[in-house]
Amino acid sequence: MTEGKINHKTYHRSKTVTVxxxxxxxxxxLAGRLAYLMVFQSEYYSQKAxxxxxxxxxxxxxxxxxxxxxxxxxxxxxxxxxxxxxxSQITDAEEVIDVLSKELGLSEEYVRKRVEKYSSxxxxxxxxxxxxxxxxxxxxxxxxxxxxxxxxxYPYDTxxxxxxxxxxxxxxxxxxxxxxxxxxxxxxxxxxxxxxxAKGVEQDEEGEERVEPVSGRDLYVSLDINIQSYATQLAMxxxxxxxxxxxxxxxxxxxxxxxxxxxxxxxxxxxxPYTLQSGMDALAFSEKKRQELLNAMWRNGCIxxxxxxxxxxxxITAAAGLESGAVKPTDTFSCPGFIMVEDxxxxxxxxxxxxxxxxVQGTMNSCNPVFITVGLxxxxxxxxxxxxxxxxxxxxxxxxPxxxxxxxxxxxxxxxxxxxxxxxxxxxxxxxxxxxTTAASIVNGGRRxxxxxxxxxxxxxxxxxxxxxxxxxEHVVSDETxxxxxxxxxxxxxxxxxxxxxxxxxxxxxxxxxxxxxxRGSGKYIASFLGFAPADNPQVLALAIIHNPQGTYxxxxxxxxxxxxxxxxxxxxxxxxxxxxx
Amino acid sequence: xxxxxASRRGQQKGESFMxxxxxxxxxxxxxxxxxxxxxxxxxxxxxxxxxxxRYLRQQLLASILGLVAMMVxxxxxxxxWERFAVPAYxxxxxxILLIIPFGYSSGGATRxxxxxPLSLQVAEVAKLGMILFLSSLICQMGKKIRTNKGFMLVLxxxxxxxxxxxxxxxxxxxxxxxxxxxxxxxFVSCPDYKRFFLLGLLTLAGAAAAVFYVVQTAQAxxxxxxxxxxxxxxxxxxxxxxxxTGFQTLQALYAIGSGGVLGKGLGQSMQKRGFLPEAQNDMxxxxxxxxxxxxxxxxxxxxxxxxxxxLMIIANNAPDLYGALLVVGVMGHIAVQVILNIAVVxxxxxxxxxxxxxxxxxxxxxxxxxxxxxxxxxxAKGIRLKDL
Numbered sequence: 001m002t003e004g005k006i007n008h009k010t011y012h013r014s015k016t017v018t019v020x021x022x023x024x025x026x027x028x029x030l031a032g033r034l035a036y037l038m039v040f041q042s043e044y045y046s047q048k049a050x051x052x053x054x055x056x057x058x059x060x061x062x063x064x065x066x067x068x069x070x071x072x073x074x075x076x077x078x079x080x081x082x083x084x085x086x087x088s089q090i091t092d093a094e095e096v097i098d099v100l101s102k103e104l105g106l107s108e109e110y111v112r113k114r115v116e117k118y119s120s121x122x123x124x125x126x127x128x129x130x131x132x133x134x135x136x137x138x139x140x141x142x143x144x145x146x147x148x149x150x151x152x153x154y155p156y157d158t159x160x161x162x163x164x165x166x167x168x169x170x171x172x173x174x175x176x177x178x179x180x181x182x183x184x185x186x187x188x189x190x191x192x193x194x195x196x197x198a199k200g201v202e203q204d205e206e207g208e209e210r211v212e213p214v215s216g217r218d219l220y221v222s223l224d225i226n227i228q229s230y231a232t233q234l235a236m237x238x239x240x241x242x243x244x245x246x247x248x249x250x251x252x253x254x255x256x257x258x259x260x261x262x263x264x265x266x267x268x269x270x271x272x273p274y275t276l277q278s279g280m281d282a283l284a285f286s287e288k289k290r291q292e293l294l295n296a297m298w299r300n301g302c303i304x305x306x307x308x309x310x311x312x313x314x315x316i317t318a319a320a321g322l323e324s325g326a327v328k329p330t331d332t333f334s335c336p337g338f339i340m341v342e343d344x345x346x347x348x349x350x351x352x353x354x355x356x357x358x359x360v361q362g363t364m365n366s367c368n369p370v371f372i373t374v375g376l377x378x379x380x381x382x383x384x385x386x387x388x389x390x391x392x393x394x395x396x397x398x399x400x401p402x403x404x405x406x407x408x409x410x411x412x413x414x415x416x417x418x419x420x421x422x423x424x425x426x427x428x429x430x431x432x433x434x435x436x437t438t439a440a441s442i443v444n445g446g447r448r449x450x451x452x453x454x455x456x457x458x459x460x461x462x463x464x465x466x467x468x469x470x471x472x473x474e475h476v477v478s479d480e481t482x483x484x485x486x487x488x489x490x491x492x493x494x495x496x497x498x499x500x501x502x503x504x505x506x507x508x509x510x511x512x513x514x515x516x517x518x519x520r521g522s523g524k525y526i527a528s529f530l531g532f533a534p535a536d537n538p539q540v541l542a543l544a545i546i547h548n549p550q551g552t553y554x555x556x557x558x559x560x561x562x563x564x565x566x567x568x569x570x571x572x573x574x575x576x577x578x579x580x581x582x
Numbered sequence: 583x584x585x586x587x588a589s590r591r592g593q594q595k596g597e598s599f600m601x602x603x604x605x606x607x608x609x610x611x612x613x614x615x616x617x618x619x620x621x622x623x624x625x626x627x628x629x630x631x632x633x634x635x636r637y638l639r640q641q642l643l644a645s646i647l648g649l650v651a652m653m654v655x656x657x658x659x660x661x662x663w664e665r666f667a668v669p670a671y672x673x674x675x676x677x678i679l680l681i682i683p684f685g686y687s688s689g690g691a692t693r694x695x696x697x698x699p700l701s702l703q704v705a706e707v708a709k710l711g712m713i714l715f716l717s718s719l720i721c722q723m724g725k726k727i728r729t730n731k732g733f734m735l736v737l738x739x740x741x742x743x744x745x746x747x748x749x750x751x752x753x754x755x756x757x758x759x760x761x762x763x764x765x766x767x768x769f770v771s772c773p774d775y776k777r778f779f780l781l782g783l784l785t786l787a788g789a790a791a792a793v794f795y796v797v798q799t800a801q802a803x804x805x806x807x808x809x810x811x812x813x814x815x816x817x818x819x820x821x822x823x824x825x826x827t828g829f830q831t832l833q834a835l836y837a838i839g840s841g842g843v844l845g846k847g848l849g850q851s852m853q854k855r856g857f858l859p860e861a862q863n864d865m866x867x868x869x870x871x872x873x874x875x876x877x878x879x880x881x882x883x884x885x886x887x888x889x890x891x892x893l894m895i896i897a898n899n900a901p902d903l904y905g906a907l908l909v910v911g912v913m914g915h916i917a918v919q920v921i922l923n924i925a926v927v928x929x930x931x932x933x934x935x936x937x938x939x940x941x942x943x944x945x946x947x948x949x950x951x952x953x954x955x956x957x958x959x960x961x962a963k964g965i966r967l968k969d970l
Binding site: 035 | 625629766769770771772773835836837838839840841842843852853855856857871875876879880883886887890891894897898903906910913914917920921924925928930
């Protein structure tokens with residue numbers, strides 16, 4: 001062995017060195033590969049890794065408020081909390097169970113099941129009052145998470161429920177203004193990016209990245225809470241005393257179409273929109289039936305339903321007659337209590353007849369034969385073109401969902417008998433909002449306005465403000481016709497069938513109506529009154545409709561007093577508002 | 583040269599040499615490994631076992647046992663092991679065969695034997711056994727090793743052990759390492775380069791042919807490939823196989839890439855939190871890169887390079903061929919394993935389970951590596967200072 005040593009030494013040394021350098025070479029190569037991965041590919045792999053580690057949680061945006069003409073908040077947001085537990089972070093399970101079950105009013109068993117469940121995050125309860133959430137948070141229990149969230153809140157519960165509408169579980173509008181102005185109200189959700197391990201457990205020390213939510217814009221509406229409240233009171237009172245099925249009251253500014261009040265009692269509680277009217281047990285109905293009942297409860301009679309307007313429609317017949325020259329205020333008529341149209345005998349509501357009367361008196365008397373005569377004089381084609389001109393055949397375009405259209409005979413199907421019945425407001429159906437809007441357009445000087453609620457949208461800090469404009473169609477009737485109509489309708493209230501609508505100290509114009517609901521002979525009536533004031537320069541127009549009143553059912557007897565009471569209260573109020581320039 | 587050899591032949595009494603550089607490098611790697619094992623395993627250990635220090639404690643125990651064994655072995659003159667050459671070879675074979683009736687499975691492979699409370703990965707024993715056996719064999723062959731017959735003999739004798747490791751314990755990587763140790767020892771023992779150059783070419787051609795075959799087969803019908811074939815495909819395009827065979831590789835690349843130049847800081851790895859399988863084991867180098875960055879990764883490579891350099895110095899100054907071959911075997915073992923491990927985690931070669939010496943979690947591995955260092959220290963003791 002010693003002999004070969006020199007030989008061995010010489011080459012095995014150099015070969016060992018060769019091995020070392022080979023290894024060094026390969027290791028240098030690997031270091032280069034490492035540098036390539038960690039410098040040039042770093043961004044790519046970091047991005048990939050971040051995508052793998054980050055979980056996104058969204059933060060709800062505060063929904064815009066709905067604010068009335070006086071700045072009162074009609075729809076607001078309430079902060080509520082969601083309480084959850086993170087299993088892996090709980091240190092004292094018993095205390096967590098004890099505190100949560102007591103604070104949240106849940107059974108210990110229920111909480112225990114969730115606390116002991118092995119999951120990344122388990123929700124215990126949502127929609128918890130902020131005070132309760134705060135007190136749980138103050139305990140600083142490990143593994144208990146209290147997240148704040150927004151819930152829609154309506155400070156006035158039932159007030160203007162059908163106009164305002166409500167929101168669903170994701171704070172999205174379901175009906176009413178809430179759904180029409182969804183885009184303005186909803187805002188943009190924010191996000192919380194949290195880093196989690198492979199199982200989804202959040203890594204607190206990694207912190208979180210927040211993209212703050214953008215709150216929705218506040219919606220400023222023309223609705224006036226004082227007028228709305230009073231109108232609601234009146235409607236409730238009327239519904240109770242007259243034992244009516246439903247009472248609707250619409251109050252609008254006839255000059256620009258702004259709606260000041262829209263009442264359709266019974267209303268519902270916006271904070272509990274899925275609770276049926278009292279006396280109904282939700283569990284007693286099938287799912288389908290329950291939904292039908294809810295839909296009926298949410299239905300806005302002022303815009304979603306049509307009715308036979310009756311004599312209030314004589315306003316339109318009169319305007320068409322005057323505008324076409326078919327009738328002049330001084331034209332005289334004679335009413336024997338009926339009129340023959342072809343072979344049909346159509347009765348006047350006054351059995352004995354009104355005798356000799358001019359057109360103004362005929363309107364004051366709401367005399368059917370007078371209006372039938374006018375209607376026949378106008379003729380089908382002209383009458384129909386006025387319908388179109390007045391905007392009666394289209395929808396009003398109000399900013400509420402589900403507006404019903406006018407149900408009218410086709411022009412080619414209108415014979416003399418149909419024309420006669422249309423002339424005094426029967427045999428077709430329109431919505432209350434359509435009647436009020438058309439009447440407003442006739443008395444405001446002939447400008448067809450668009451009824452609406454929304455005036456402006458802006459963020460809470462006043463930025464991003466946007467005013468809404470609505471189409472106006474000029475000259476649907478001439479100034480002269482409009483003025484004549486104001487005069488005639490003022491006479492109706494001053495001395496005619498609408499005298500119960502008169503308000504001391506104010507000039508009020510208006511028209512009553514009493515119509516029998518279909519089928520005829522059911523004994524069910526709709527009593528209504530449309531009034532406006534001041535009669536010579538209308539600033540407010542109101543329409544009250546009482547569905548199926550018991551006892552007296554004449555519009556002049558029961559509906560006109562409702563508008564009178566309303567006007568007695570709101571006219572001084574509006575005067576003051578105009579005076580103070582609000 | 584001759585003068586130096588002549589003086590050595592004199593066997594004068596000199597101070598016994600303790601290679602503190604080597605000792606320091608090894609202790610540093612073991613200590614650093616412990617820190618990284620804790621860092622990479624504590625999150626998952628806490629979550630799954632409720633005990634964040636479980637892996638650290640086991641590694642610490644194995645390291646202490648290994649260090650004690652190292653010091654004992656370092657103080658035994660290395661010629662003591664010469665007589666265990668044949669028993670080491672036969673013992674390795676027996677241990678591997680014992681796997682068949684008594685083996686313990688973990689992670690789909692049967693590689694461990696239980697001796698009381700200790701588990702033993704038999705392949706680690708076989709690597710040490712092969713170093714001991716081949717060192718004696720080559721010394722006894724003398725000049726015969728230069729003949730083709732001798733050359734083939736040294737290559738063929740480790741084959742049965744390598745094949746057994748591959749087939750019985752389903753551990754191709756350990757089989758490759760055993761063969762690589764043999765080839766390196768043979769390379770150092772033979773004066774020529776030609777045959778090794780040919781051998782290298784043959785290996786490369788074989789590997790290229792295998793990859794080519796896998797790709798061709800995959801284009802025709804993927805289902806015919808076994809898991810190794812699938813790993814080759816995943817190596818070529820890990821993102822296309824991200825849900826199965828490419829998953830671990832891709833997760834390792836995410837870890838390495840997201841570390842950047844300076845790293846996320848010790849303990850800050852995200853990939854160890856359940857994303858990267860075997861984070862404390864075969865894939866620990868990617869966690870080092872994620873936490874300590876390119877600087878940390880290169881520092882570890884430099885530490886290993888220094889270790890190999892130190893082993894080269896000892897081998898070249900060993901008192902005799904037997905000592906030199908022992909150290910060359912240890913050097914080959916560590917070098918091959920470091921290179922293959924880093925190549926795997928950086929997706930330079932297809933994924934195969936190889937641990938990073940001294941750093942990866944694994945009791946048998948760290949214990950037997952420390953014993954090998956003990957043998958090296960014993961060889962180093964034979965160097966008399968004035969020789970250097």
